[in-house]
Amino acid sequence: MTNSETKLTKKQIAILEAATELFAEKGYAGTSTSEIANKAEVAEGTIFKHFKSKKGLLLSIVSPMMVKLIAPMVKNDMNKVLDQDFEHFQDFIRAMIENRKAFIKKNLPLLRILIQEIPFHPELKEQFIEHIGKDIFARLRNIVEHYQAKGQLIQTHSDTIIRIVASSIFSYIIARYVIVPDGDWNDEEEVERIIQVLENGIVPRE
Template identity: 60%
Template sequence: MSQQEKMIEELFHNAEELTEKQKKIVAAAIDSFAEKGFAATSTSEIAKKAGVAEGTIFRHYKTKKDLLLAIVAPTMAKMIAPFVIKDLNKVLNKEFENVEEFLKAMIENRAQFLKNNMPLFRILIQEIPFQSEMREQFKEHIAQKVFERLREMVEHYQAKGQIIEMPPVTVIRVAASVILGYILARYLLVPEGEWDDDREIERTIQLLMNGLSPGKYKEDLNL
């Protein structure tokens, strides 16, 4: 079984409300949208991959966008949310002595998750900027829940004096931007580059800690 087949199987693990045909259509749509993008994917291609007649897709959904928004987007949001959060909780539920250890575990966890679920990640990156409905569902089912857990972690390390006292949302935004930048470059933009992963992760953590450590920046930021 390929990595993508394992991903689809796990996504559908708690999707009893979907018929077998719906599962095939959603799996085919995820595969095609990830490979070619929403605009370049035809419903006939999705139907062929799913092994169903094209009319089956349009029985309830008049356009390709209806398929994306009414089947794929809600299914992704509802199924990916526990999938993402369960995986992330492997880090969030563990005790780390210091914030550097936490950041290292977070980067390694997210990098592995992306490698294992590249098709879903490609769809999110490609479509969320242009599909407001998908963006709202992503926010509702994933972002808000993840943010609350991350806020607790930031406040925990601030209480230990390991992170500068600034609004947690700022700390999360800065850290997420740096970590996501590394992961995007490593696995999506230039995966063929000569990467020393251990050293690159250490540099990423060093860069973050230079900005997040309390001390000399406190007076400058007037906090």
């Protein structure tokens, strides 16, 4: 039940938090280790004692978050779907958005780092493809095919449905939190509308 953070000392946590905030705000390349040390109230050398290099620090931030991002999906969703906890596909989507929301709000800076830095770091890209691209995708494919078999989704290549649904959600998240974070969003309604459109779009008409 203990998780990997248990081993972290106070200073390590301070460093990780400072780095997360700064990387999110100014980008990885735009942030200096001395800024991080400053904000974490730690000596410059301390950073390198715990994280071999600046890149190592980035990975220490991003890698665990990728795991966390997909953890609930891996553990719960699949079972709930098979156990018929979600009778309709839209129930599944709604649940997925809802239970990720708190996480996303809390981990916004982490998400921004992930999105911004993936293109520039092969290691990250690899991890991302490995975890999200393959693992998650396989699970989602099972789920989609499950609902298709039940006649609740139109018969198209499952990948396409996944992409459309995922991208609709993802675009909302990016727009909401990265592109126009200062707009006056009514999140509940927006989510409802997205789901409505998706439902109209991918649920067969009887």
